[in-house]
Amino acid sequence: MTSGNLLLSGVTKSYGSRRVLDDIGFGVAPGRLTGFVGGNGAGKTTTMRIILGVLASDGGSVTLNGAPVTAADRRRFGYMPEERGLYPKMKVLEQVVYLARLHGFEKADATTRATALLTELGLGERLGDAIESLSLGNQQRAQIAAALVHDPEVLILDEPFSGLDPLAVDVVASVLQSRAAQGTAILFSSHQLDVVERLCDDLVIIAAGTIRATGSREALRAQHAGSRYELVTAGDAGWLRSEPGVTVVDFEGGSAQFDADGPETAQRVLRAAIERGPVTSFAPQHPSLAQIFKEVIQ
Structure with missing residues (x-):
């Protein structure tokens, strides 16, 4: 997998006269977990949607390895939105295999990947269950599998730990650390600051649409x-x-x-x-x- 060095520079976004992002700039490095924290309405989800091309910025740039991010680049991204988006009637394995096939994997390879990933996330015994029959925490795990099944170069997760019990948090954290160790650049937002502190290598703190602090966890602590x-x-x-x-x-x-x-x-x-x-x-x-x-x- 190619390493992806994601960089935002001078990103702005306004809705009418209200500026929701003002000169946003930070990096998400390959092989590192970057925690993105801020209160409700701070601009986290808007920033993530701009990275993904779901929203257009009014100014600034989003680059990958020094070049503007393209639609082809974004097909190598993984995304878990805060508002979950799985098909409730589909079975767990069927859902994740379907998404892997949309990324171009043959059925056998997609099934192998999806089965291994769901098992790693603790859903090995629920592969044949309908999404809607799962607890909210297990639906969350399935959603994370959906974001990871194609081995993305850049992984963006909006509140991946919300609704998870402490054991599930540990399982998901372990999976994310494993992917970072393989070179994935991971950006995740969370309101659970204790989880962010334990998991992240780098931190970005946003408030009222501006970046208030960014850097490695150790550097910010020392600062x-x-x-x-x-x-x-x-x-x-x-x-x-x-x-x-x-x-x-x-x-x-x-x-x-x-x-x-x-x-x-x-x-x-x-x-x-x-x-x-x-x-x-x-x-x-x-x-x-x-x-x-x-x-x-x-």
């Missing part, structure tokens, strides 16, 4: 780490409250989280803690995705 530290000692850490340049934000016995007014203050605190007794750990605190999200959309 927003600020000056918060955690100190764990064998004794009582209450003395921290009287240290100049220190604001204690959480405290329990020998464990404390605090903000320091600079790295010199943090090092002074560490030296003072060592003088008082054994120090179990001392480390800067990296913010969660939820904390970064709140910070950048304000």
